[in-house]
Amino acid sequence: MRLGVLDVGSNTVHLLVVDAHRGAHPTPMSSEKSVLRLAEQLDGSGTLGREGADQLVRAVAASKAAAARLGCEDLMAFATSAVREAGNSAEVLDRVRAETGVDLQVLTGEDEARYTFLAVRRWYGWSAGRLLCLDIGGGSLELAVGVDEEPEEAFSVPLGAGRLTRTRFRHDPPTRSEVRETTEWLAEQLAPVAKKIRRVGTPDRVVATSKTFRTLARLTGAAPSSAGPRARRVLTDAGLRQLIAFISRMSAADLAELEGVSASRAHQLVAGALVAEATMRALSLDELEICPWALREGVILRRLDHTNGSDLDTPPDRTRRTGDTGRTGRHGARWS
Numbered sequence: 001m002r003l004g005v006l007d008v009g010s011n012t013v014h015l016l017v018v019d020a021h022r023g024a025h026p027t028p029m030s031s032e033k034s035v036l037r038l039a040e041q042l043d044g045s046g047t048l049g050r051e052g053a054d055q056l057v058r059a060v061a062a063s064k065a066a067a068a069r070l071g072c073e074d075l076m077a078f079a080t081s082a083v084r085e086a087g088n089s090a091e092v093l094d095r096v097r098a099e100t101g102v103d104l105q106v107l108t109g110e111d112e113a114r115y116t117f118l119a120v121r122r123w124y125g126w127s128a129g130r131l132l133c134l135d136i137g138g139g140s141l142e143l144a145v146g147v148d149e150e151p152e153e154a155f156s157v158p159l160g161a162g163r164l165t166r167t168r169f170r171h172d173p174p175t176r177s178e179v180r181e182t183t184e185w186l187a188e189q190l191a192p193v194a195k196k197i198r199r200v201g202t203p204d205r206v207v208a209t210s211k212t213f214r215t216l217a218r219l220t221g222a223a224p225s226s227a228g229p230r231a232r233r234v235l236t237d238a239g240l241r242q243l244i245a246f247i248s249r250m251s252a253a254d255l256a257e258l259e260g261v262s263a264s265r266a267h268q269l270v271a272g273a274l275v276a277e278a279t280m281r282a283l284s285l286d287e288l289e290i291c292p293w294a295l296r297e298g299v300i301l302r303r304l305d306h307t308n309g310s311d312l313d314t315p316p317d318r319t320r321r322t323g324d325t326g327r328t329g330r331h332g333a334r335w336s
Contacts (some may be wrong), residue, residue, distance in 0.1 A: 001020050001074070002018070002019055002020070002070070002071050002072050002073050003017070003018050003019075003020040003026070003072060003075075003303070004016070004017050004063075004070070004072035004074065004075040004076070005017075005018070005075075005076050005077075005078075005296050005299055005300055006060065006063050006064075006067070006075060006076065006078070006102070006104075007078060007295065007296050008038070008059075008077070008078065008079040008080070008082075008083060009079075009080050009081075009137060009138055010037070010038060010039040010080065010081055010082040010137060010138025010139040010160060010162050010163075011036070011037055011038075011039070011138045011162060011264060011265060012033045012034065012035050012036065012264065013034045013036055013056070013059040013060065013063060014031070014032070014033045014296070015031070015032045015033075015063040015066055015067060016028065016030075017030040017031070017070045017072055018300060020303075020304055025122075026297065026300045026301070026304070029070065030066075030070055032063070032066055034059045034062070034063075035264040036052070036055050036056065037162075037264075038052055038055075038056065038082035038083065039081070039138055039139055039162050039163065039166070041055075042082070045087055046086060046087040047086060047088045048082075048083070048086040048088055048089075048092055053092050053095060056083075056092065056096065057095060057096055057099050060077070060096055060100045060102050060104065061100045061102075063077075063102075064100055064101070064102055076105075076299060076303065077102050077103065077104045078104065078105045078107050078299065079093075079104055079105070079106050079107070080106075080109075080137060080139065080140075080295075081137065081139025081140045081158075081160065081163075082138065082139055083104070083106060084106050084107070084108070084109075085139065089106065093106070108156070109140050109142065109155075109156025109157075110154050110155070110156055112135070112137075112140070112156060112295055113133075113135070113142035113143060113144040113151070113154035113155060113156055114144060114150065114151060114298075115295050115298030115299050115302060116133060116135050116144065116294050116295045116298050117131065117133045117146065117149075117150075117151045117154065117298070118150075118298040118302060119209070119291070119293040119295070119296075119297040119298035120133045120207050120209060120291050120293060120294075121148075121149050122149075122293070122297075122301055123292070123293045123297075124205065124207070124291070128204060128205045129147065129203075129204030129205060130145065130200075130201060130203045130204045130205075131144075131145065131147075131151075131203060131204070131205055131206075131207060132144075132145045132197065132205070132206045132207070132283070133151075133207050133208075133209065133291075134207070134208045134213070134276075134288065135209045135210045135213075135295070136159075136160065136208075136210050136212040136213060136272050136276060137160045137161070137162075137210060138161060138162035138163065138268070139158065139160035139162060140156050140157060140158050140159065140160045141156070141157050141158075141159040141160060141275055141279065142154070142155070142156050143155045143156075143157075143193060143197060145197050145203060152200050153196060153200055155193050155196070157189065157190070157193055159189060159190070160275075161212050161265075161269070161272030161275060162268045162271075164182065164268075164271035164274070164275065165267060165270075168181075168182045168185070168271065169182075169270075169271065172251050172252050172267070173249055173250055173252075174248065174270060179244075179248050179274065182271070182274055183274055183277075183278060186274060186275060186278035187281070187282065190278055190279060190282040191282060193282075194279075194282035197283060198283070205289065206283075206287070206288050207288065207289050207290070208235065208276075208288040208289070208291070209290070209292075209293065209294035210294055211262075211265065212265075212268075212272035213235060213276065213288065214233070214260075214290055215261055215262075215265070215269065215272075216235055216240060216243065216269075216272065216273055216276055217233050217234065217235040217288075217290045218233075218259070218260040219243055219247075219258065219259075219261070220235060220239035220240065220242070220243050221239065222234065222235070222290065224259075224260070229292040232289070233289070233290040234287050234288065234289050234290065235276070235288045235290065236286065236287050236288075237280050237281070237285065237286050237287070240273065240276060240277050241277065244270070244273050244277060247270055247273060248270050248273075252266045252267035255267075255269050255270075276288075
């Protein structure tokens with residue numbers, strides 16, 4: 001089965017096309033991205049403006065056409081924090097459906113953490129023992145820990161790299177006081193979550209996913225993407241501290257010139273690094289291993305787990321919530 005997965009995030013709209021068969025690892029065939037930065041287009045009241053909605057509709061329509069051109073039998077489309085938190089999310093989602101025919105579903109932050117955890121578990125297998133999984137997105141930080149495919153604890157906190165760049169930094173590059181104050185503020189925000197995670201037990205393996213962590217690892221000496229997905233890549237606390245001292249003095253334009261840093265994400269690299277450092281410190285972590293699978297792969301794997309292959313519901317033993325954000329209603333994540 002050729003399956004298309006459309007991920008509408010805070011920064012990009014990403015279409016991933018895979019050959020997916022039940023019981024087998026999904027094989028990537030094509031990957032297409034467009035930069036929207038939807039989170040930056042929310043106004044002071046949290047509403048996504050007309051221009052942002054127009055861009056979203058065009059991007060979804062283009063992705064749907066690309067999926068058809070690539071022979072996809074099915075297209076699963078979901079949105080994360082930027083759309084989830086928009087005050088007019090239901091209106092925007094209705095417009096996307098009416099003008100493109102795509103039923104764009106909204107994942108809760110906790111479900112993001114759970115799907116990502118599933119992908120990490122499948123990548124490393126049962127021998128990995130208790131996993132602790134971290135993922136920094138544009139709008140939120142997801143954390144999940146457990147010994148099964150369903151985490152024992154899963155959290156989503158509003159500490160995404162893009163969000164912090166918008167709300168904590170007024171200068172490019174950020175001033176020393178902005179960096180110091182943000183570091184202290186992050187420690188306060190992460191302390192309650194870290195306490196709950198530590199109660200679960202010491203993890204056997206600590207894993208990070210997402211573009212932010214991959215970029216940070218690459219900048220501290222991890223193997224490039226050309227080495228393949230199976231190359232072991234790590235991010236250490238010592239390497240991260242040294243990197244922050246370097247990149248926090250660089251403008252976004254200069255950061256975009258570094259190897260492995262995309263122009264669309266360069267402006268939020270410092271904030272992402274500070275979130276990573278604060279999370280490692282709060283959880284007393286010396287090293288993270290970088291996993292190539294993340295949210296999109298978790299969504300695909302959950303879909304393939306269903307016997308008839310036609311329904312993707314919420315994780316096992318949980319009732320699908322329809323009002324978590326108070327805004328999405330019938331747009332809560334489900335595929336049929």
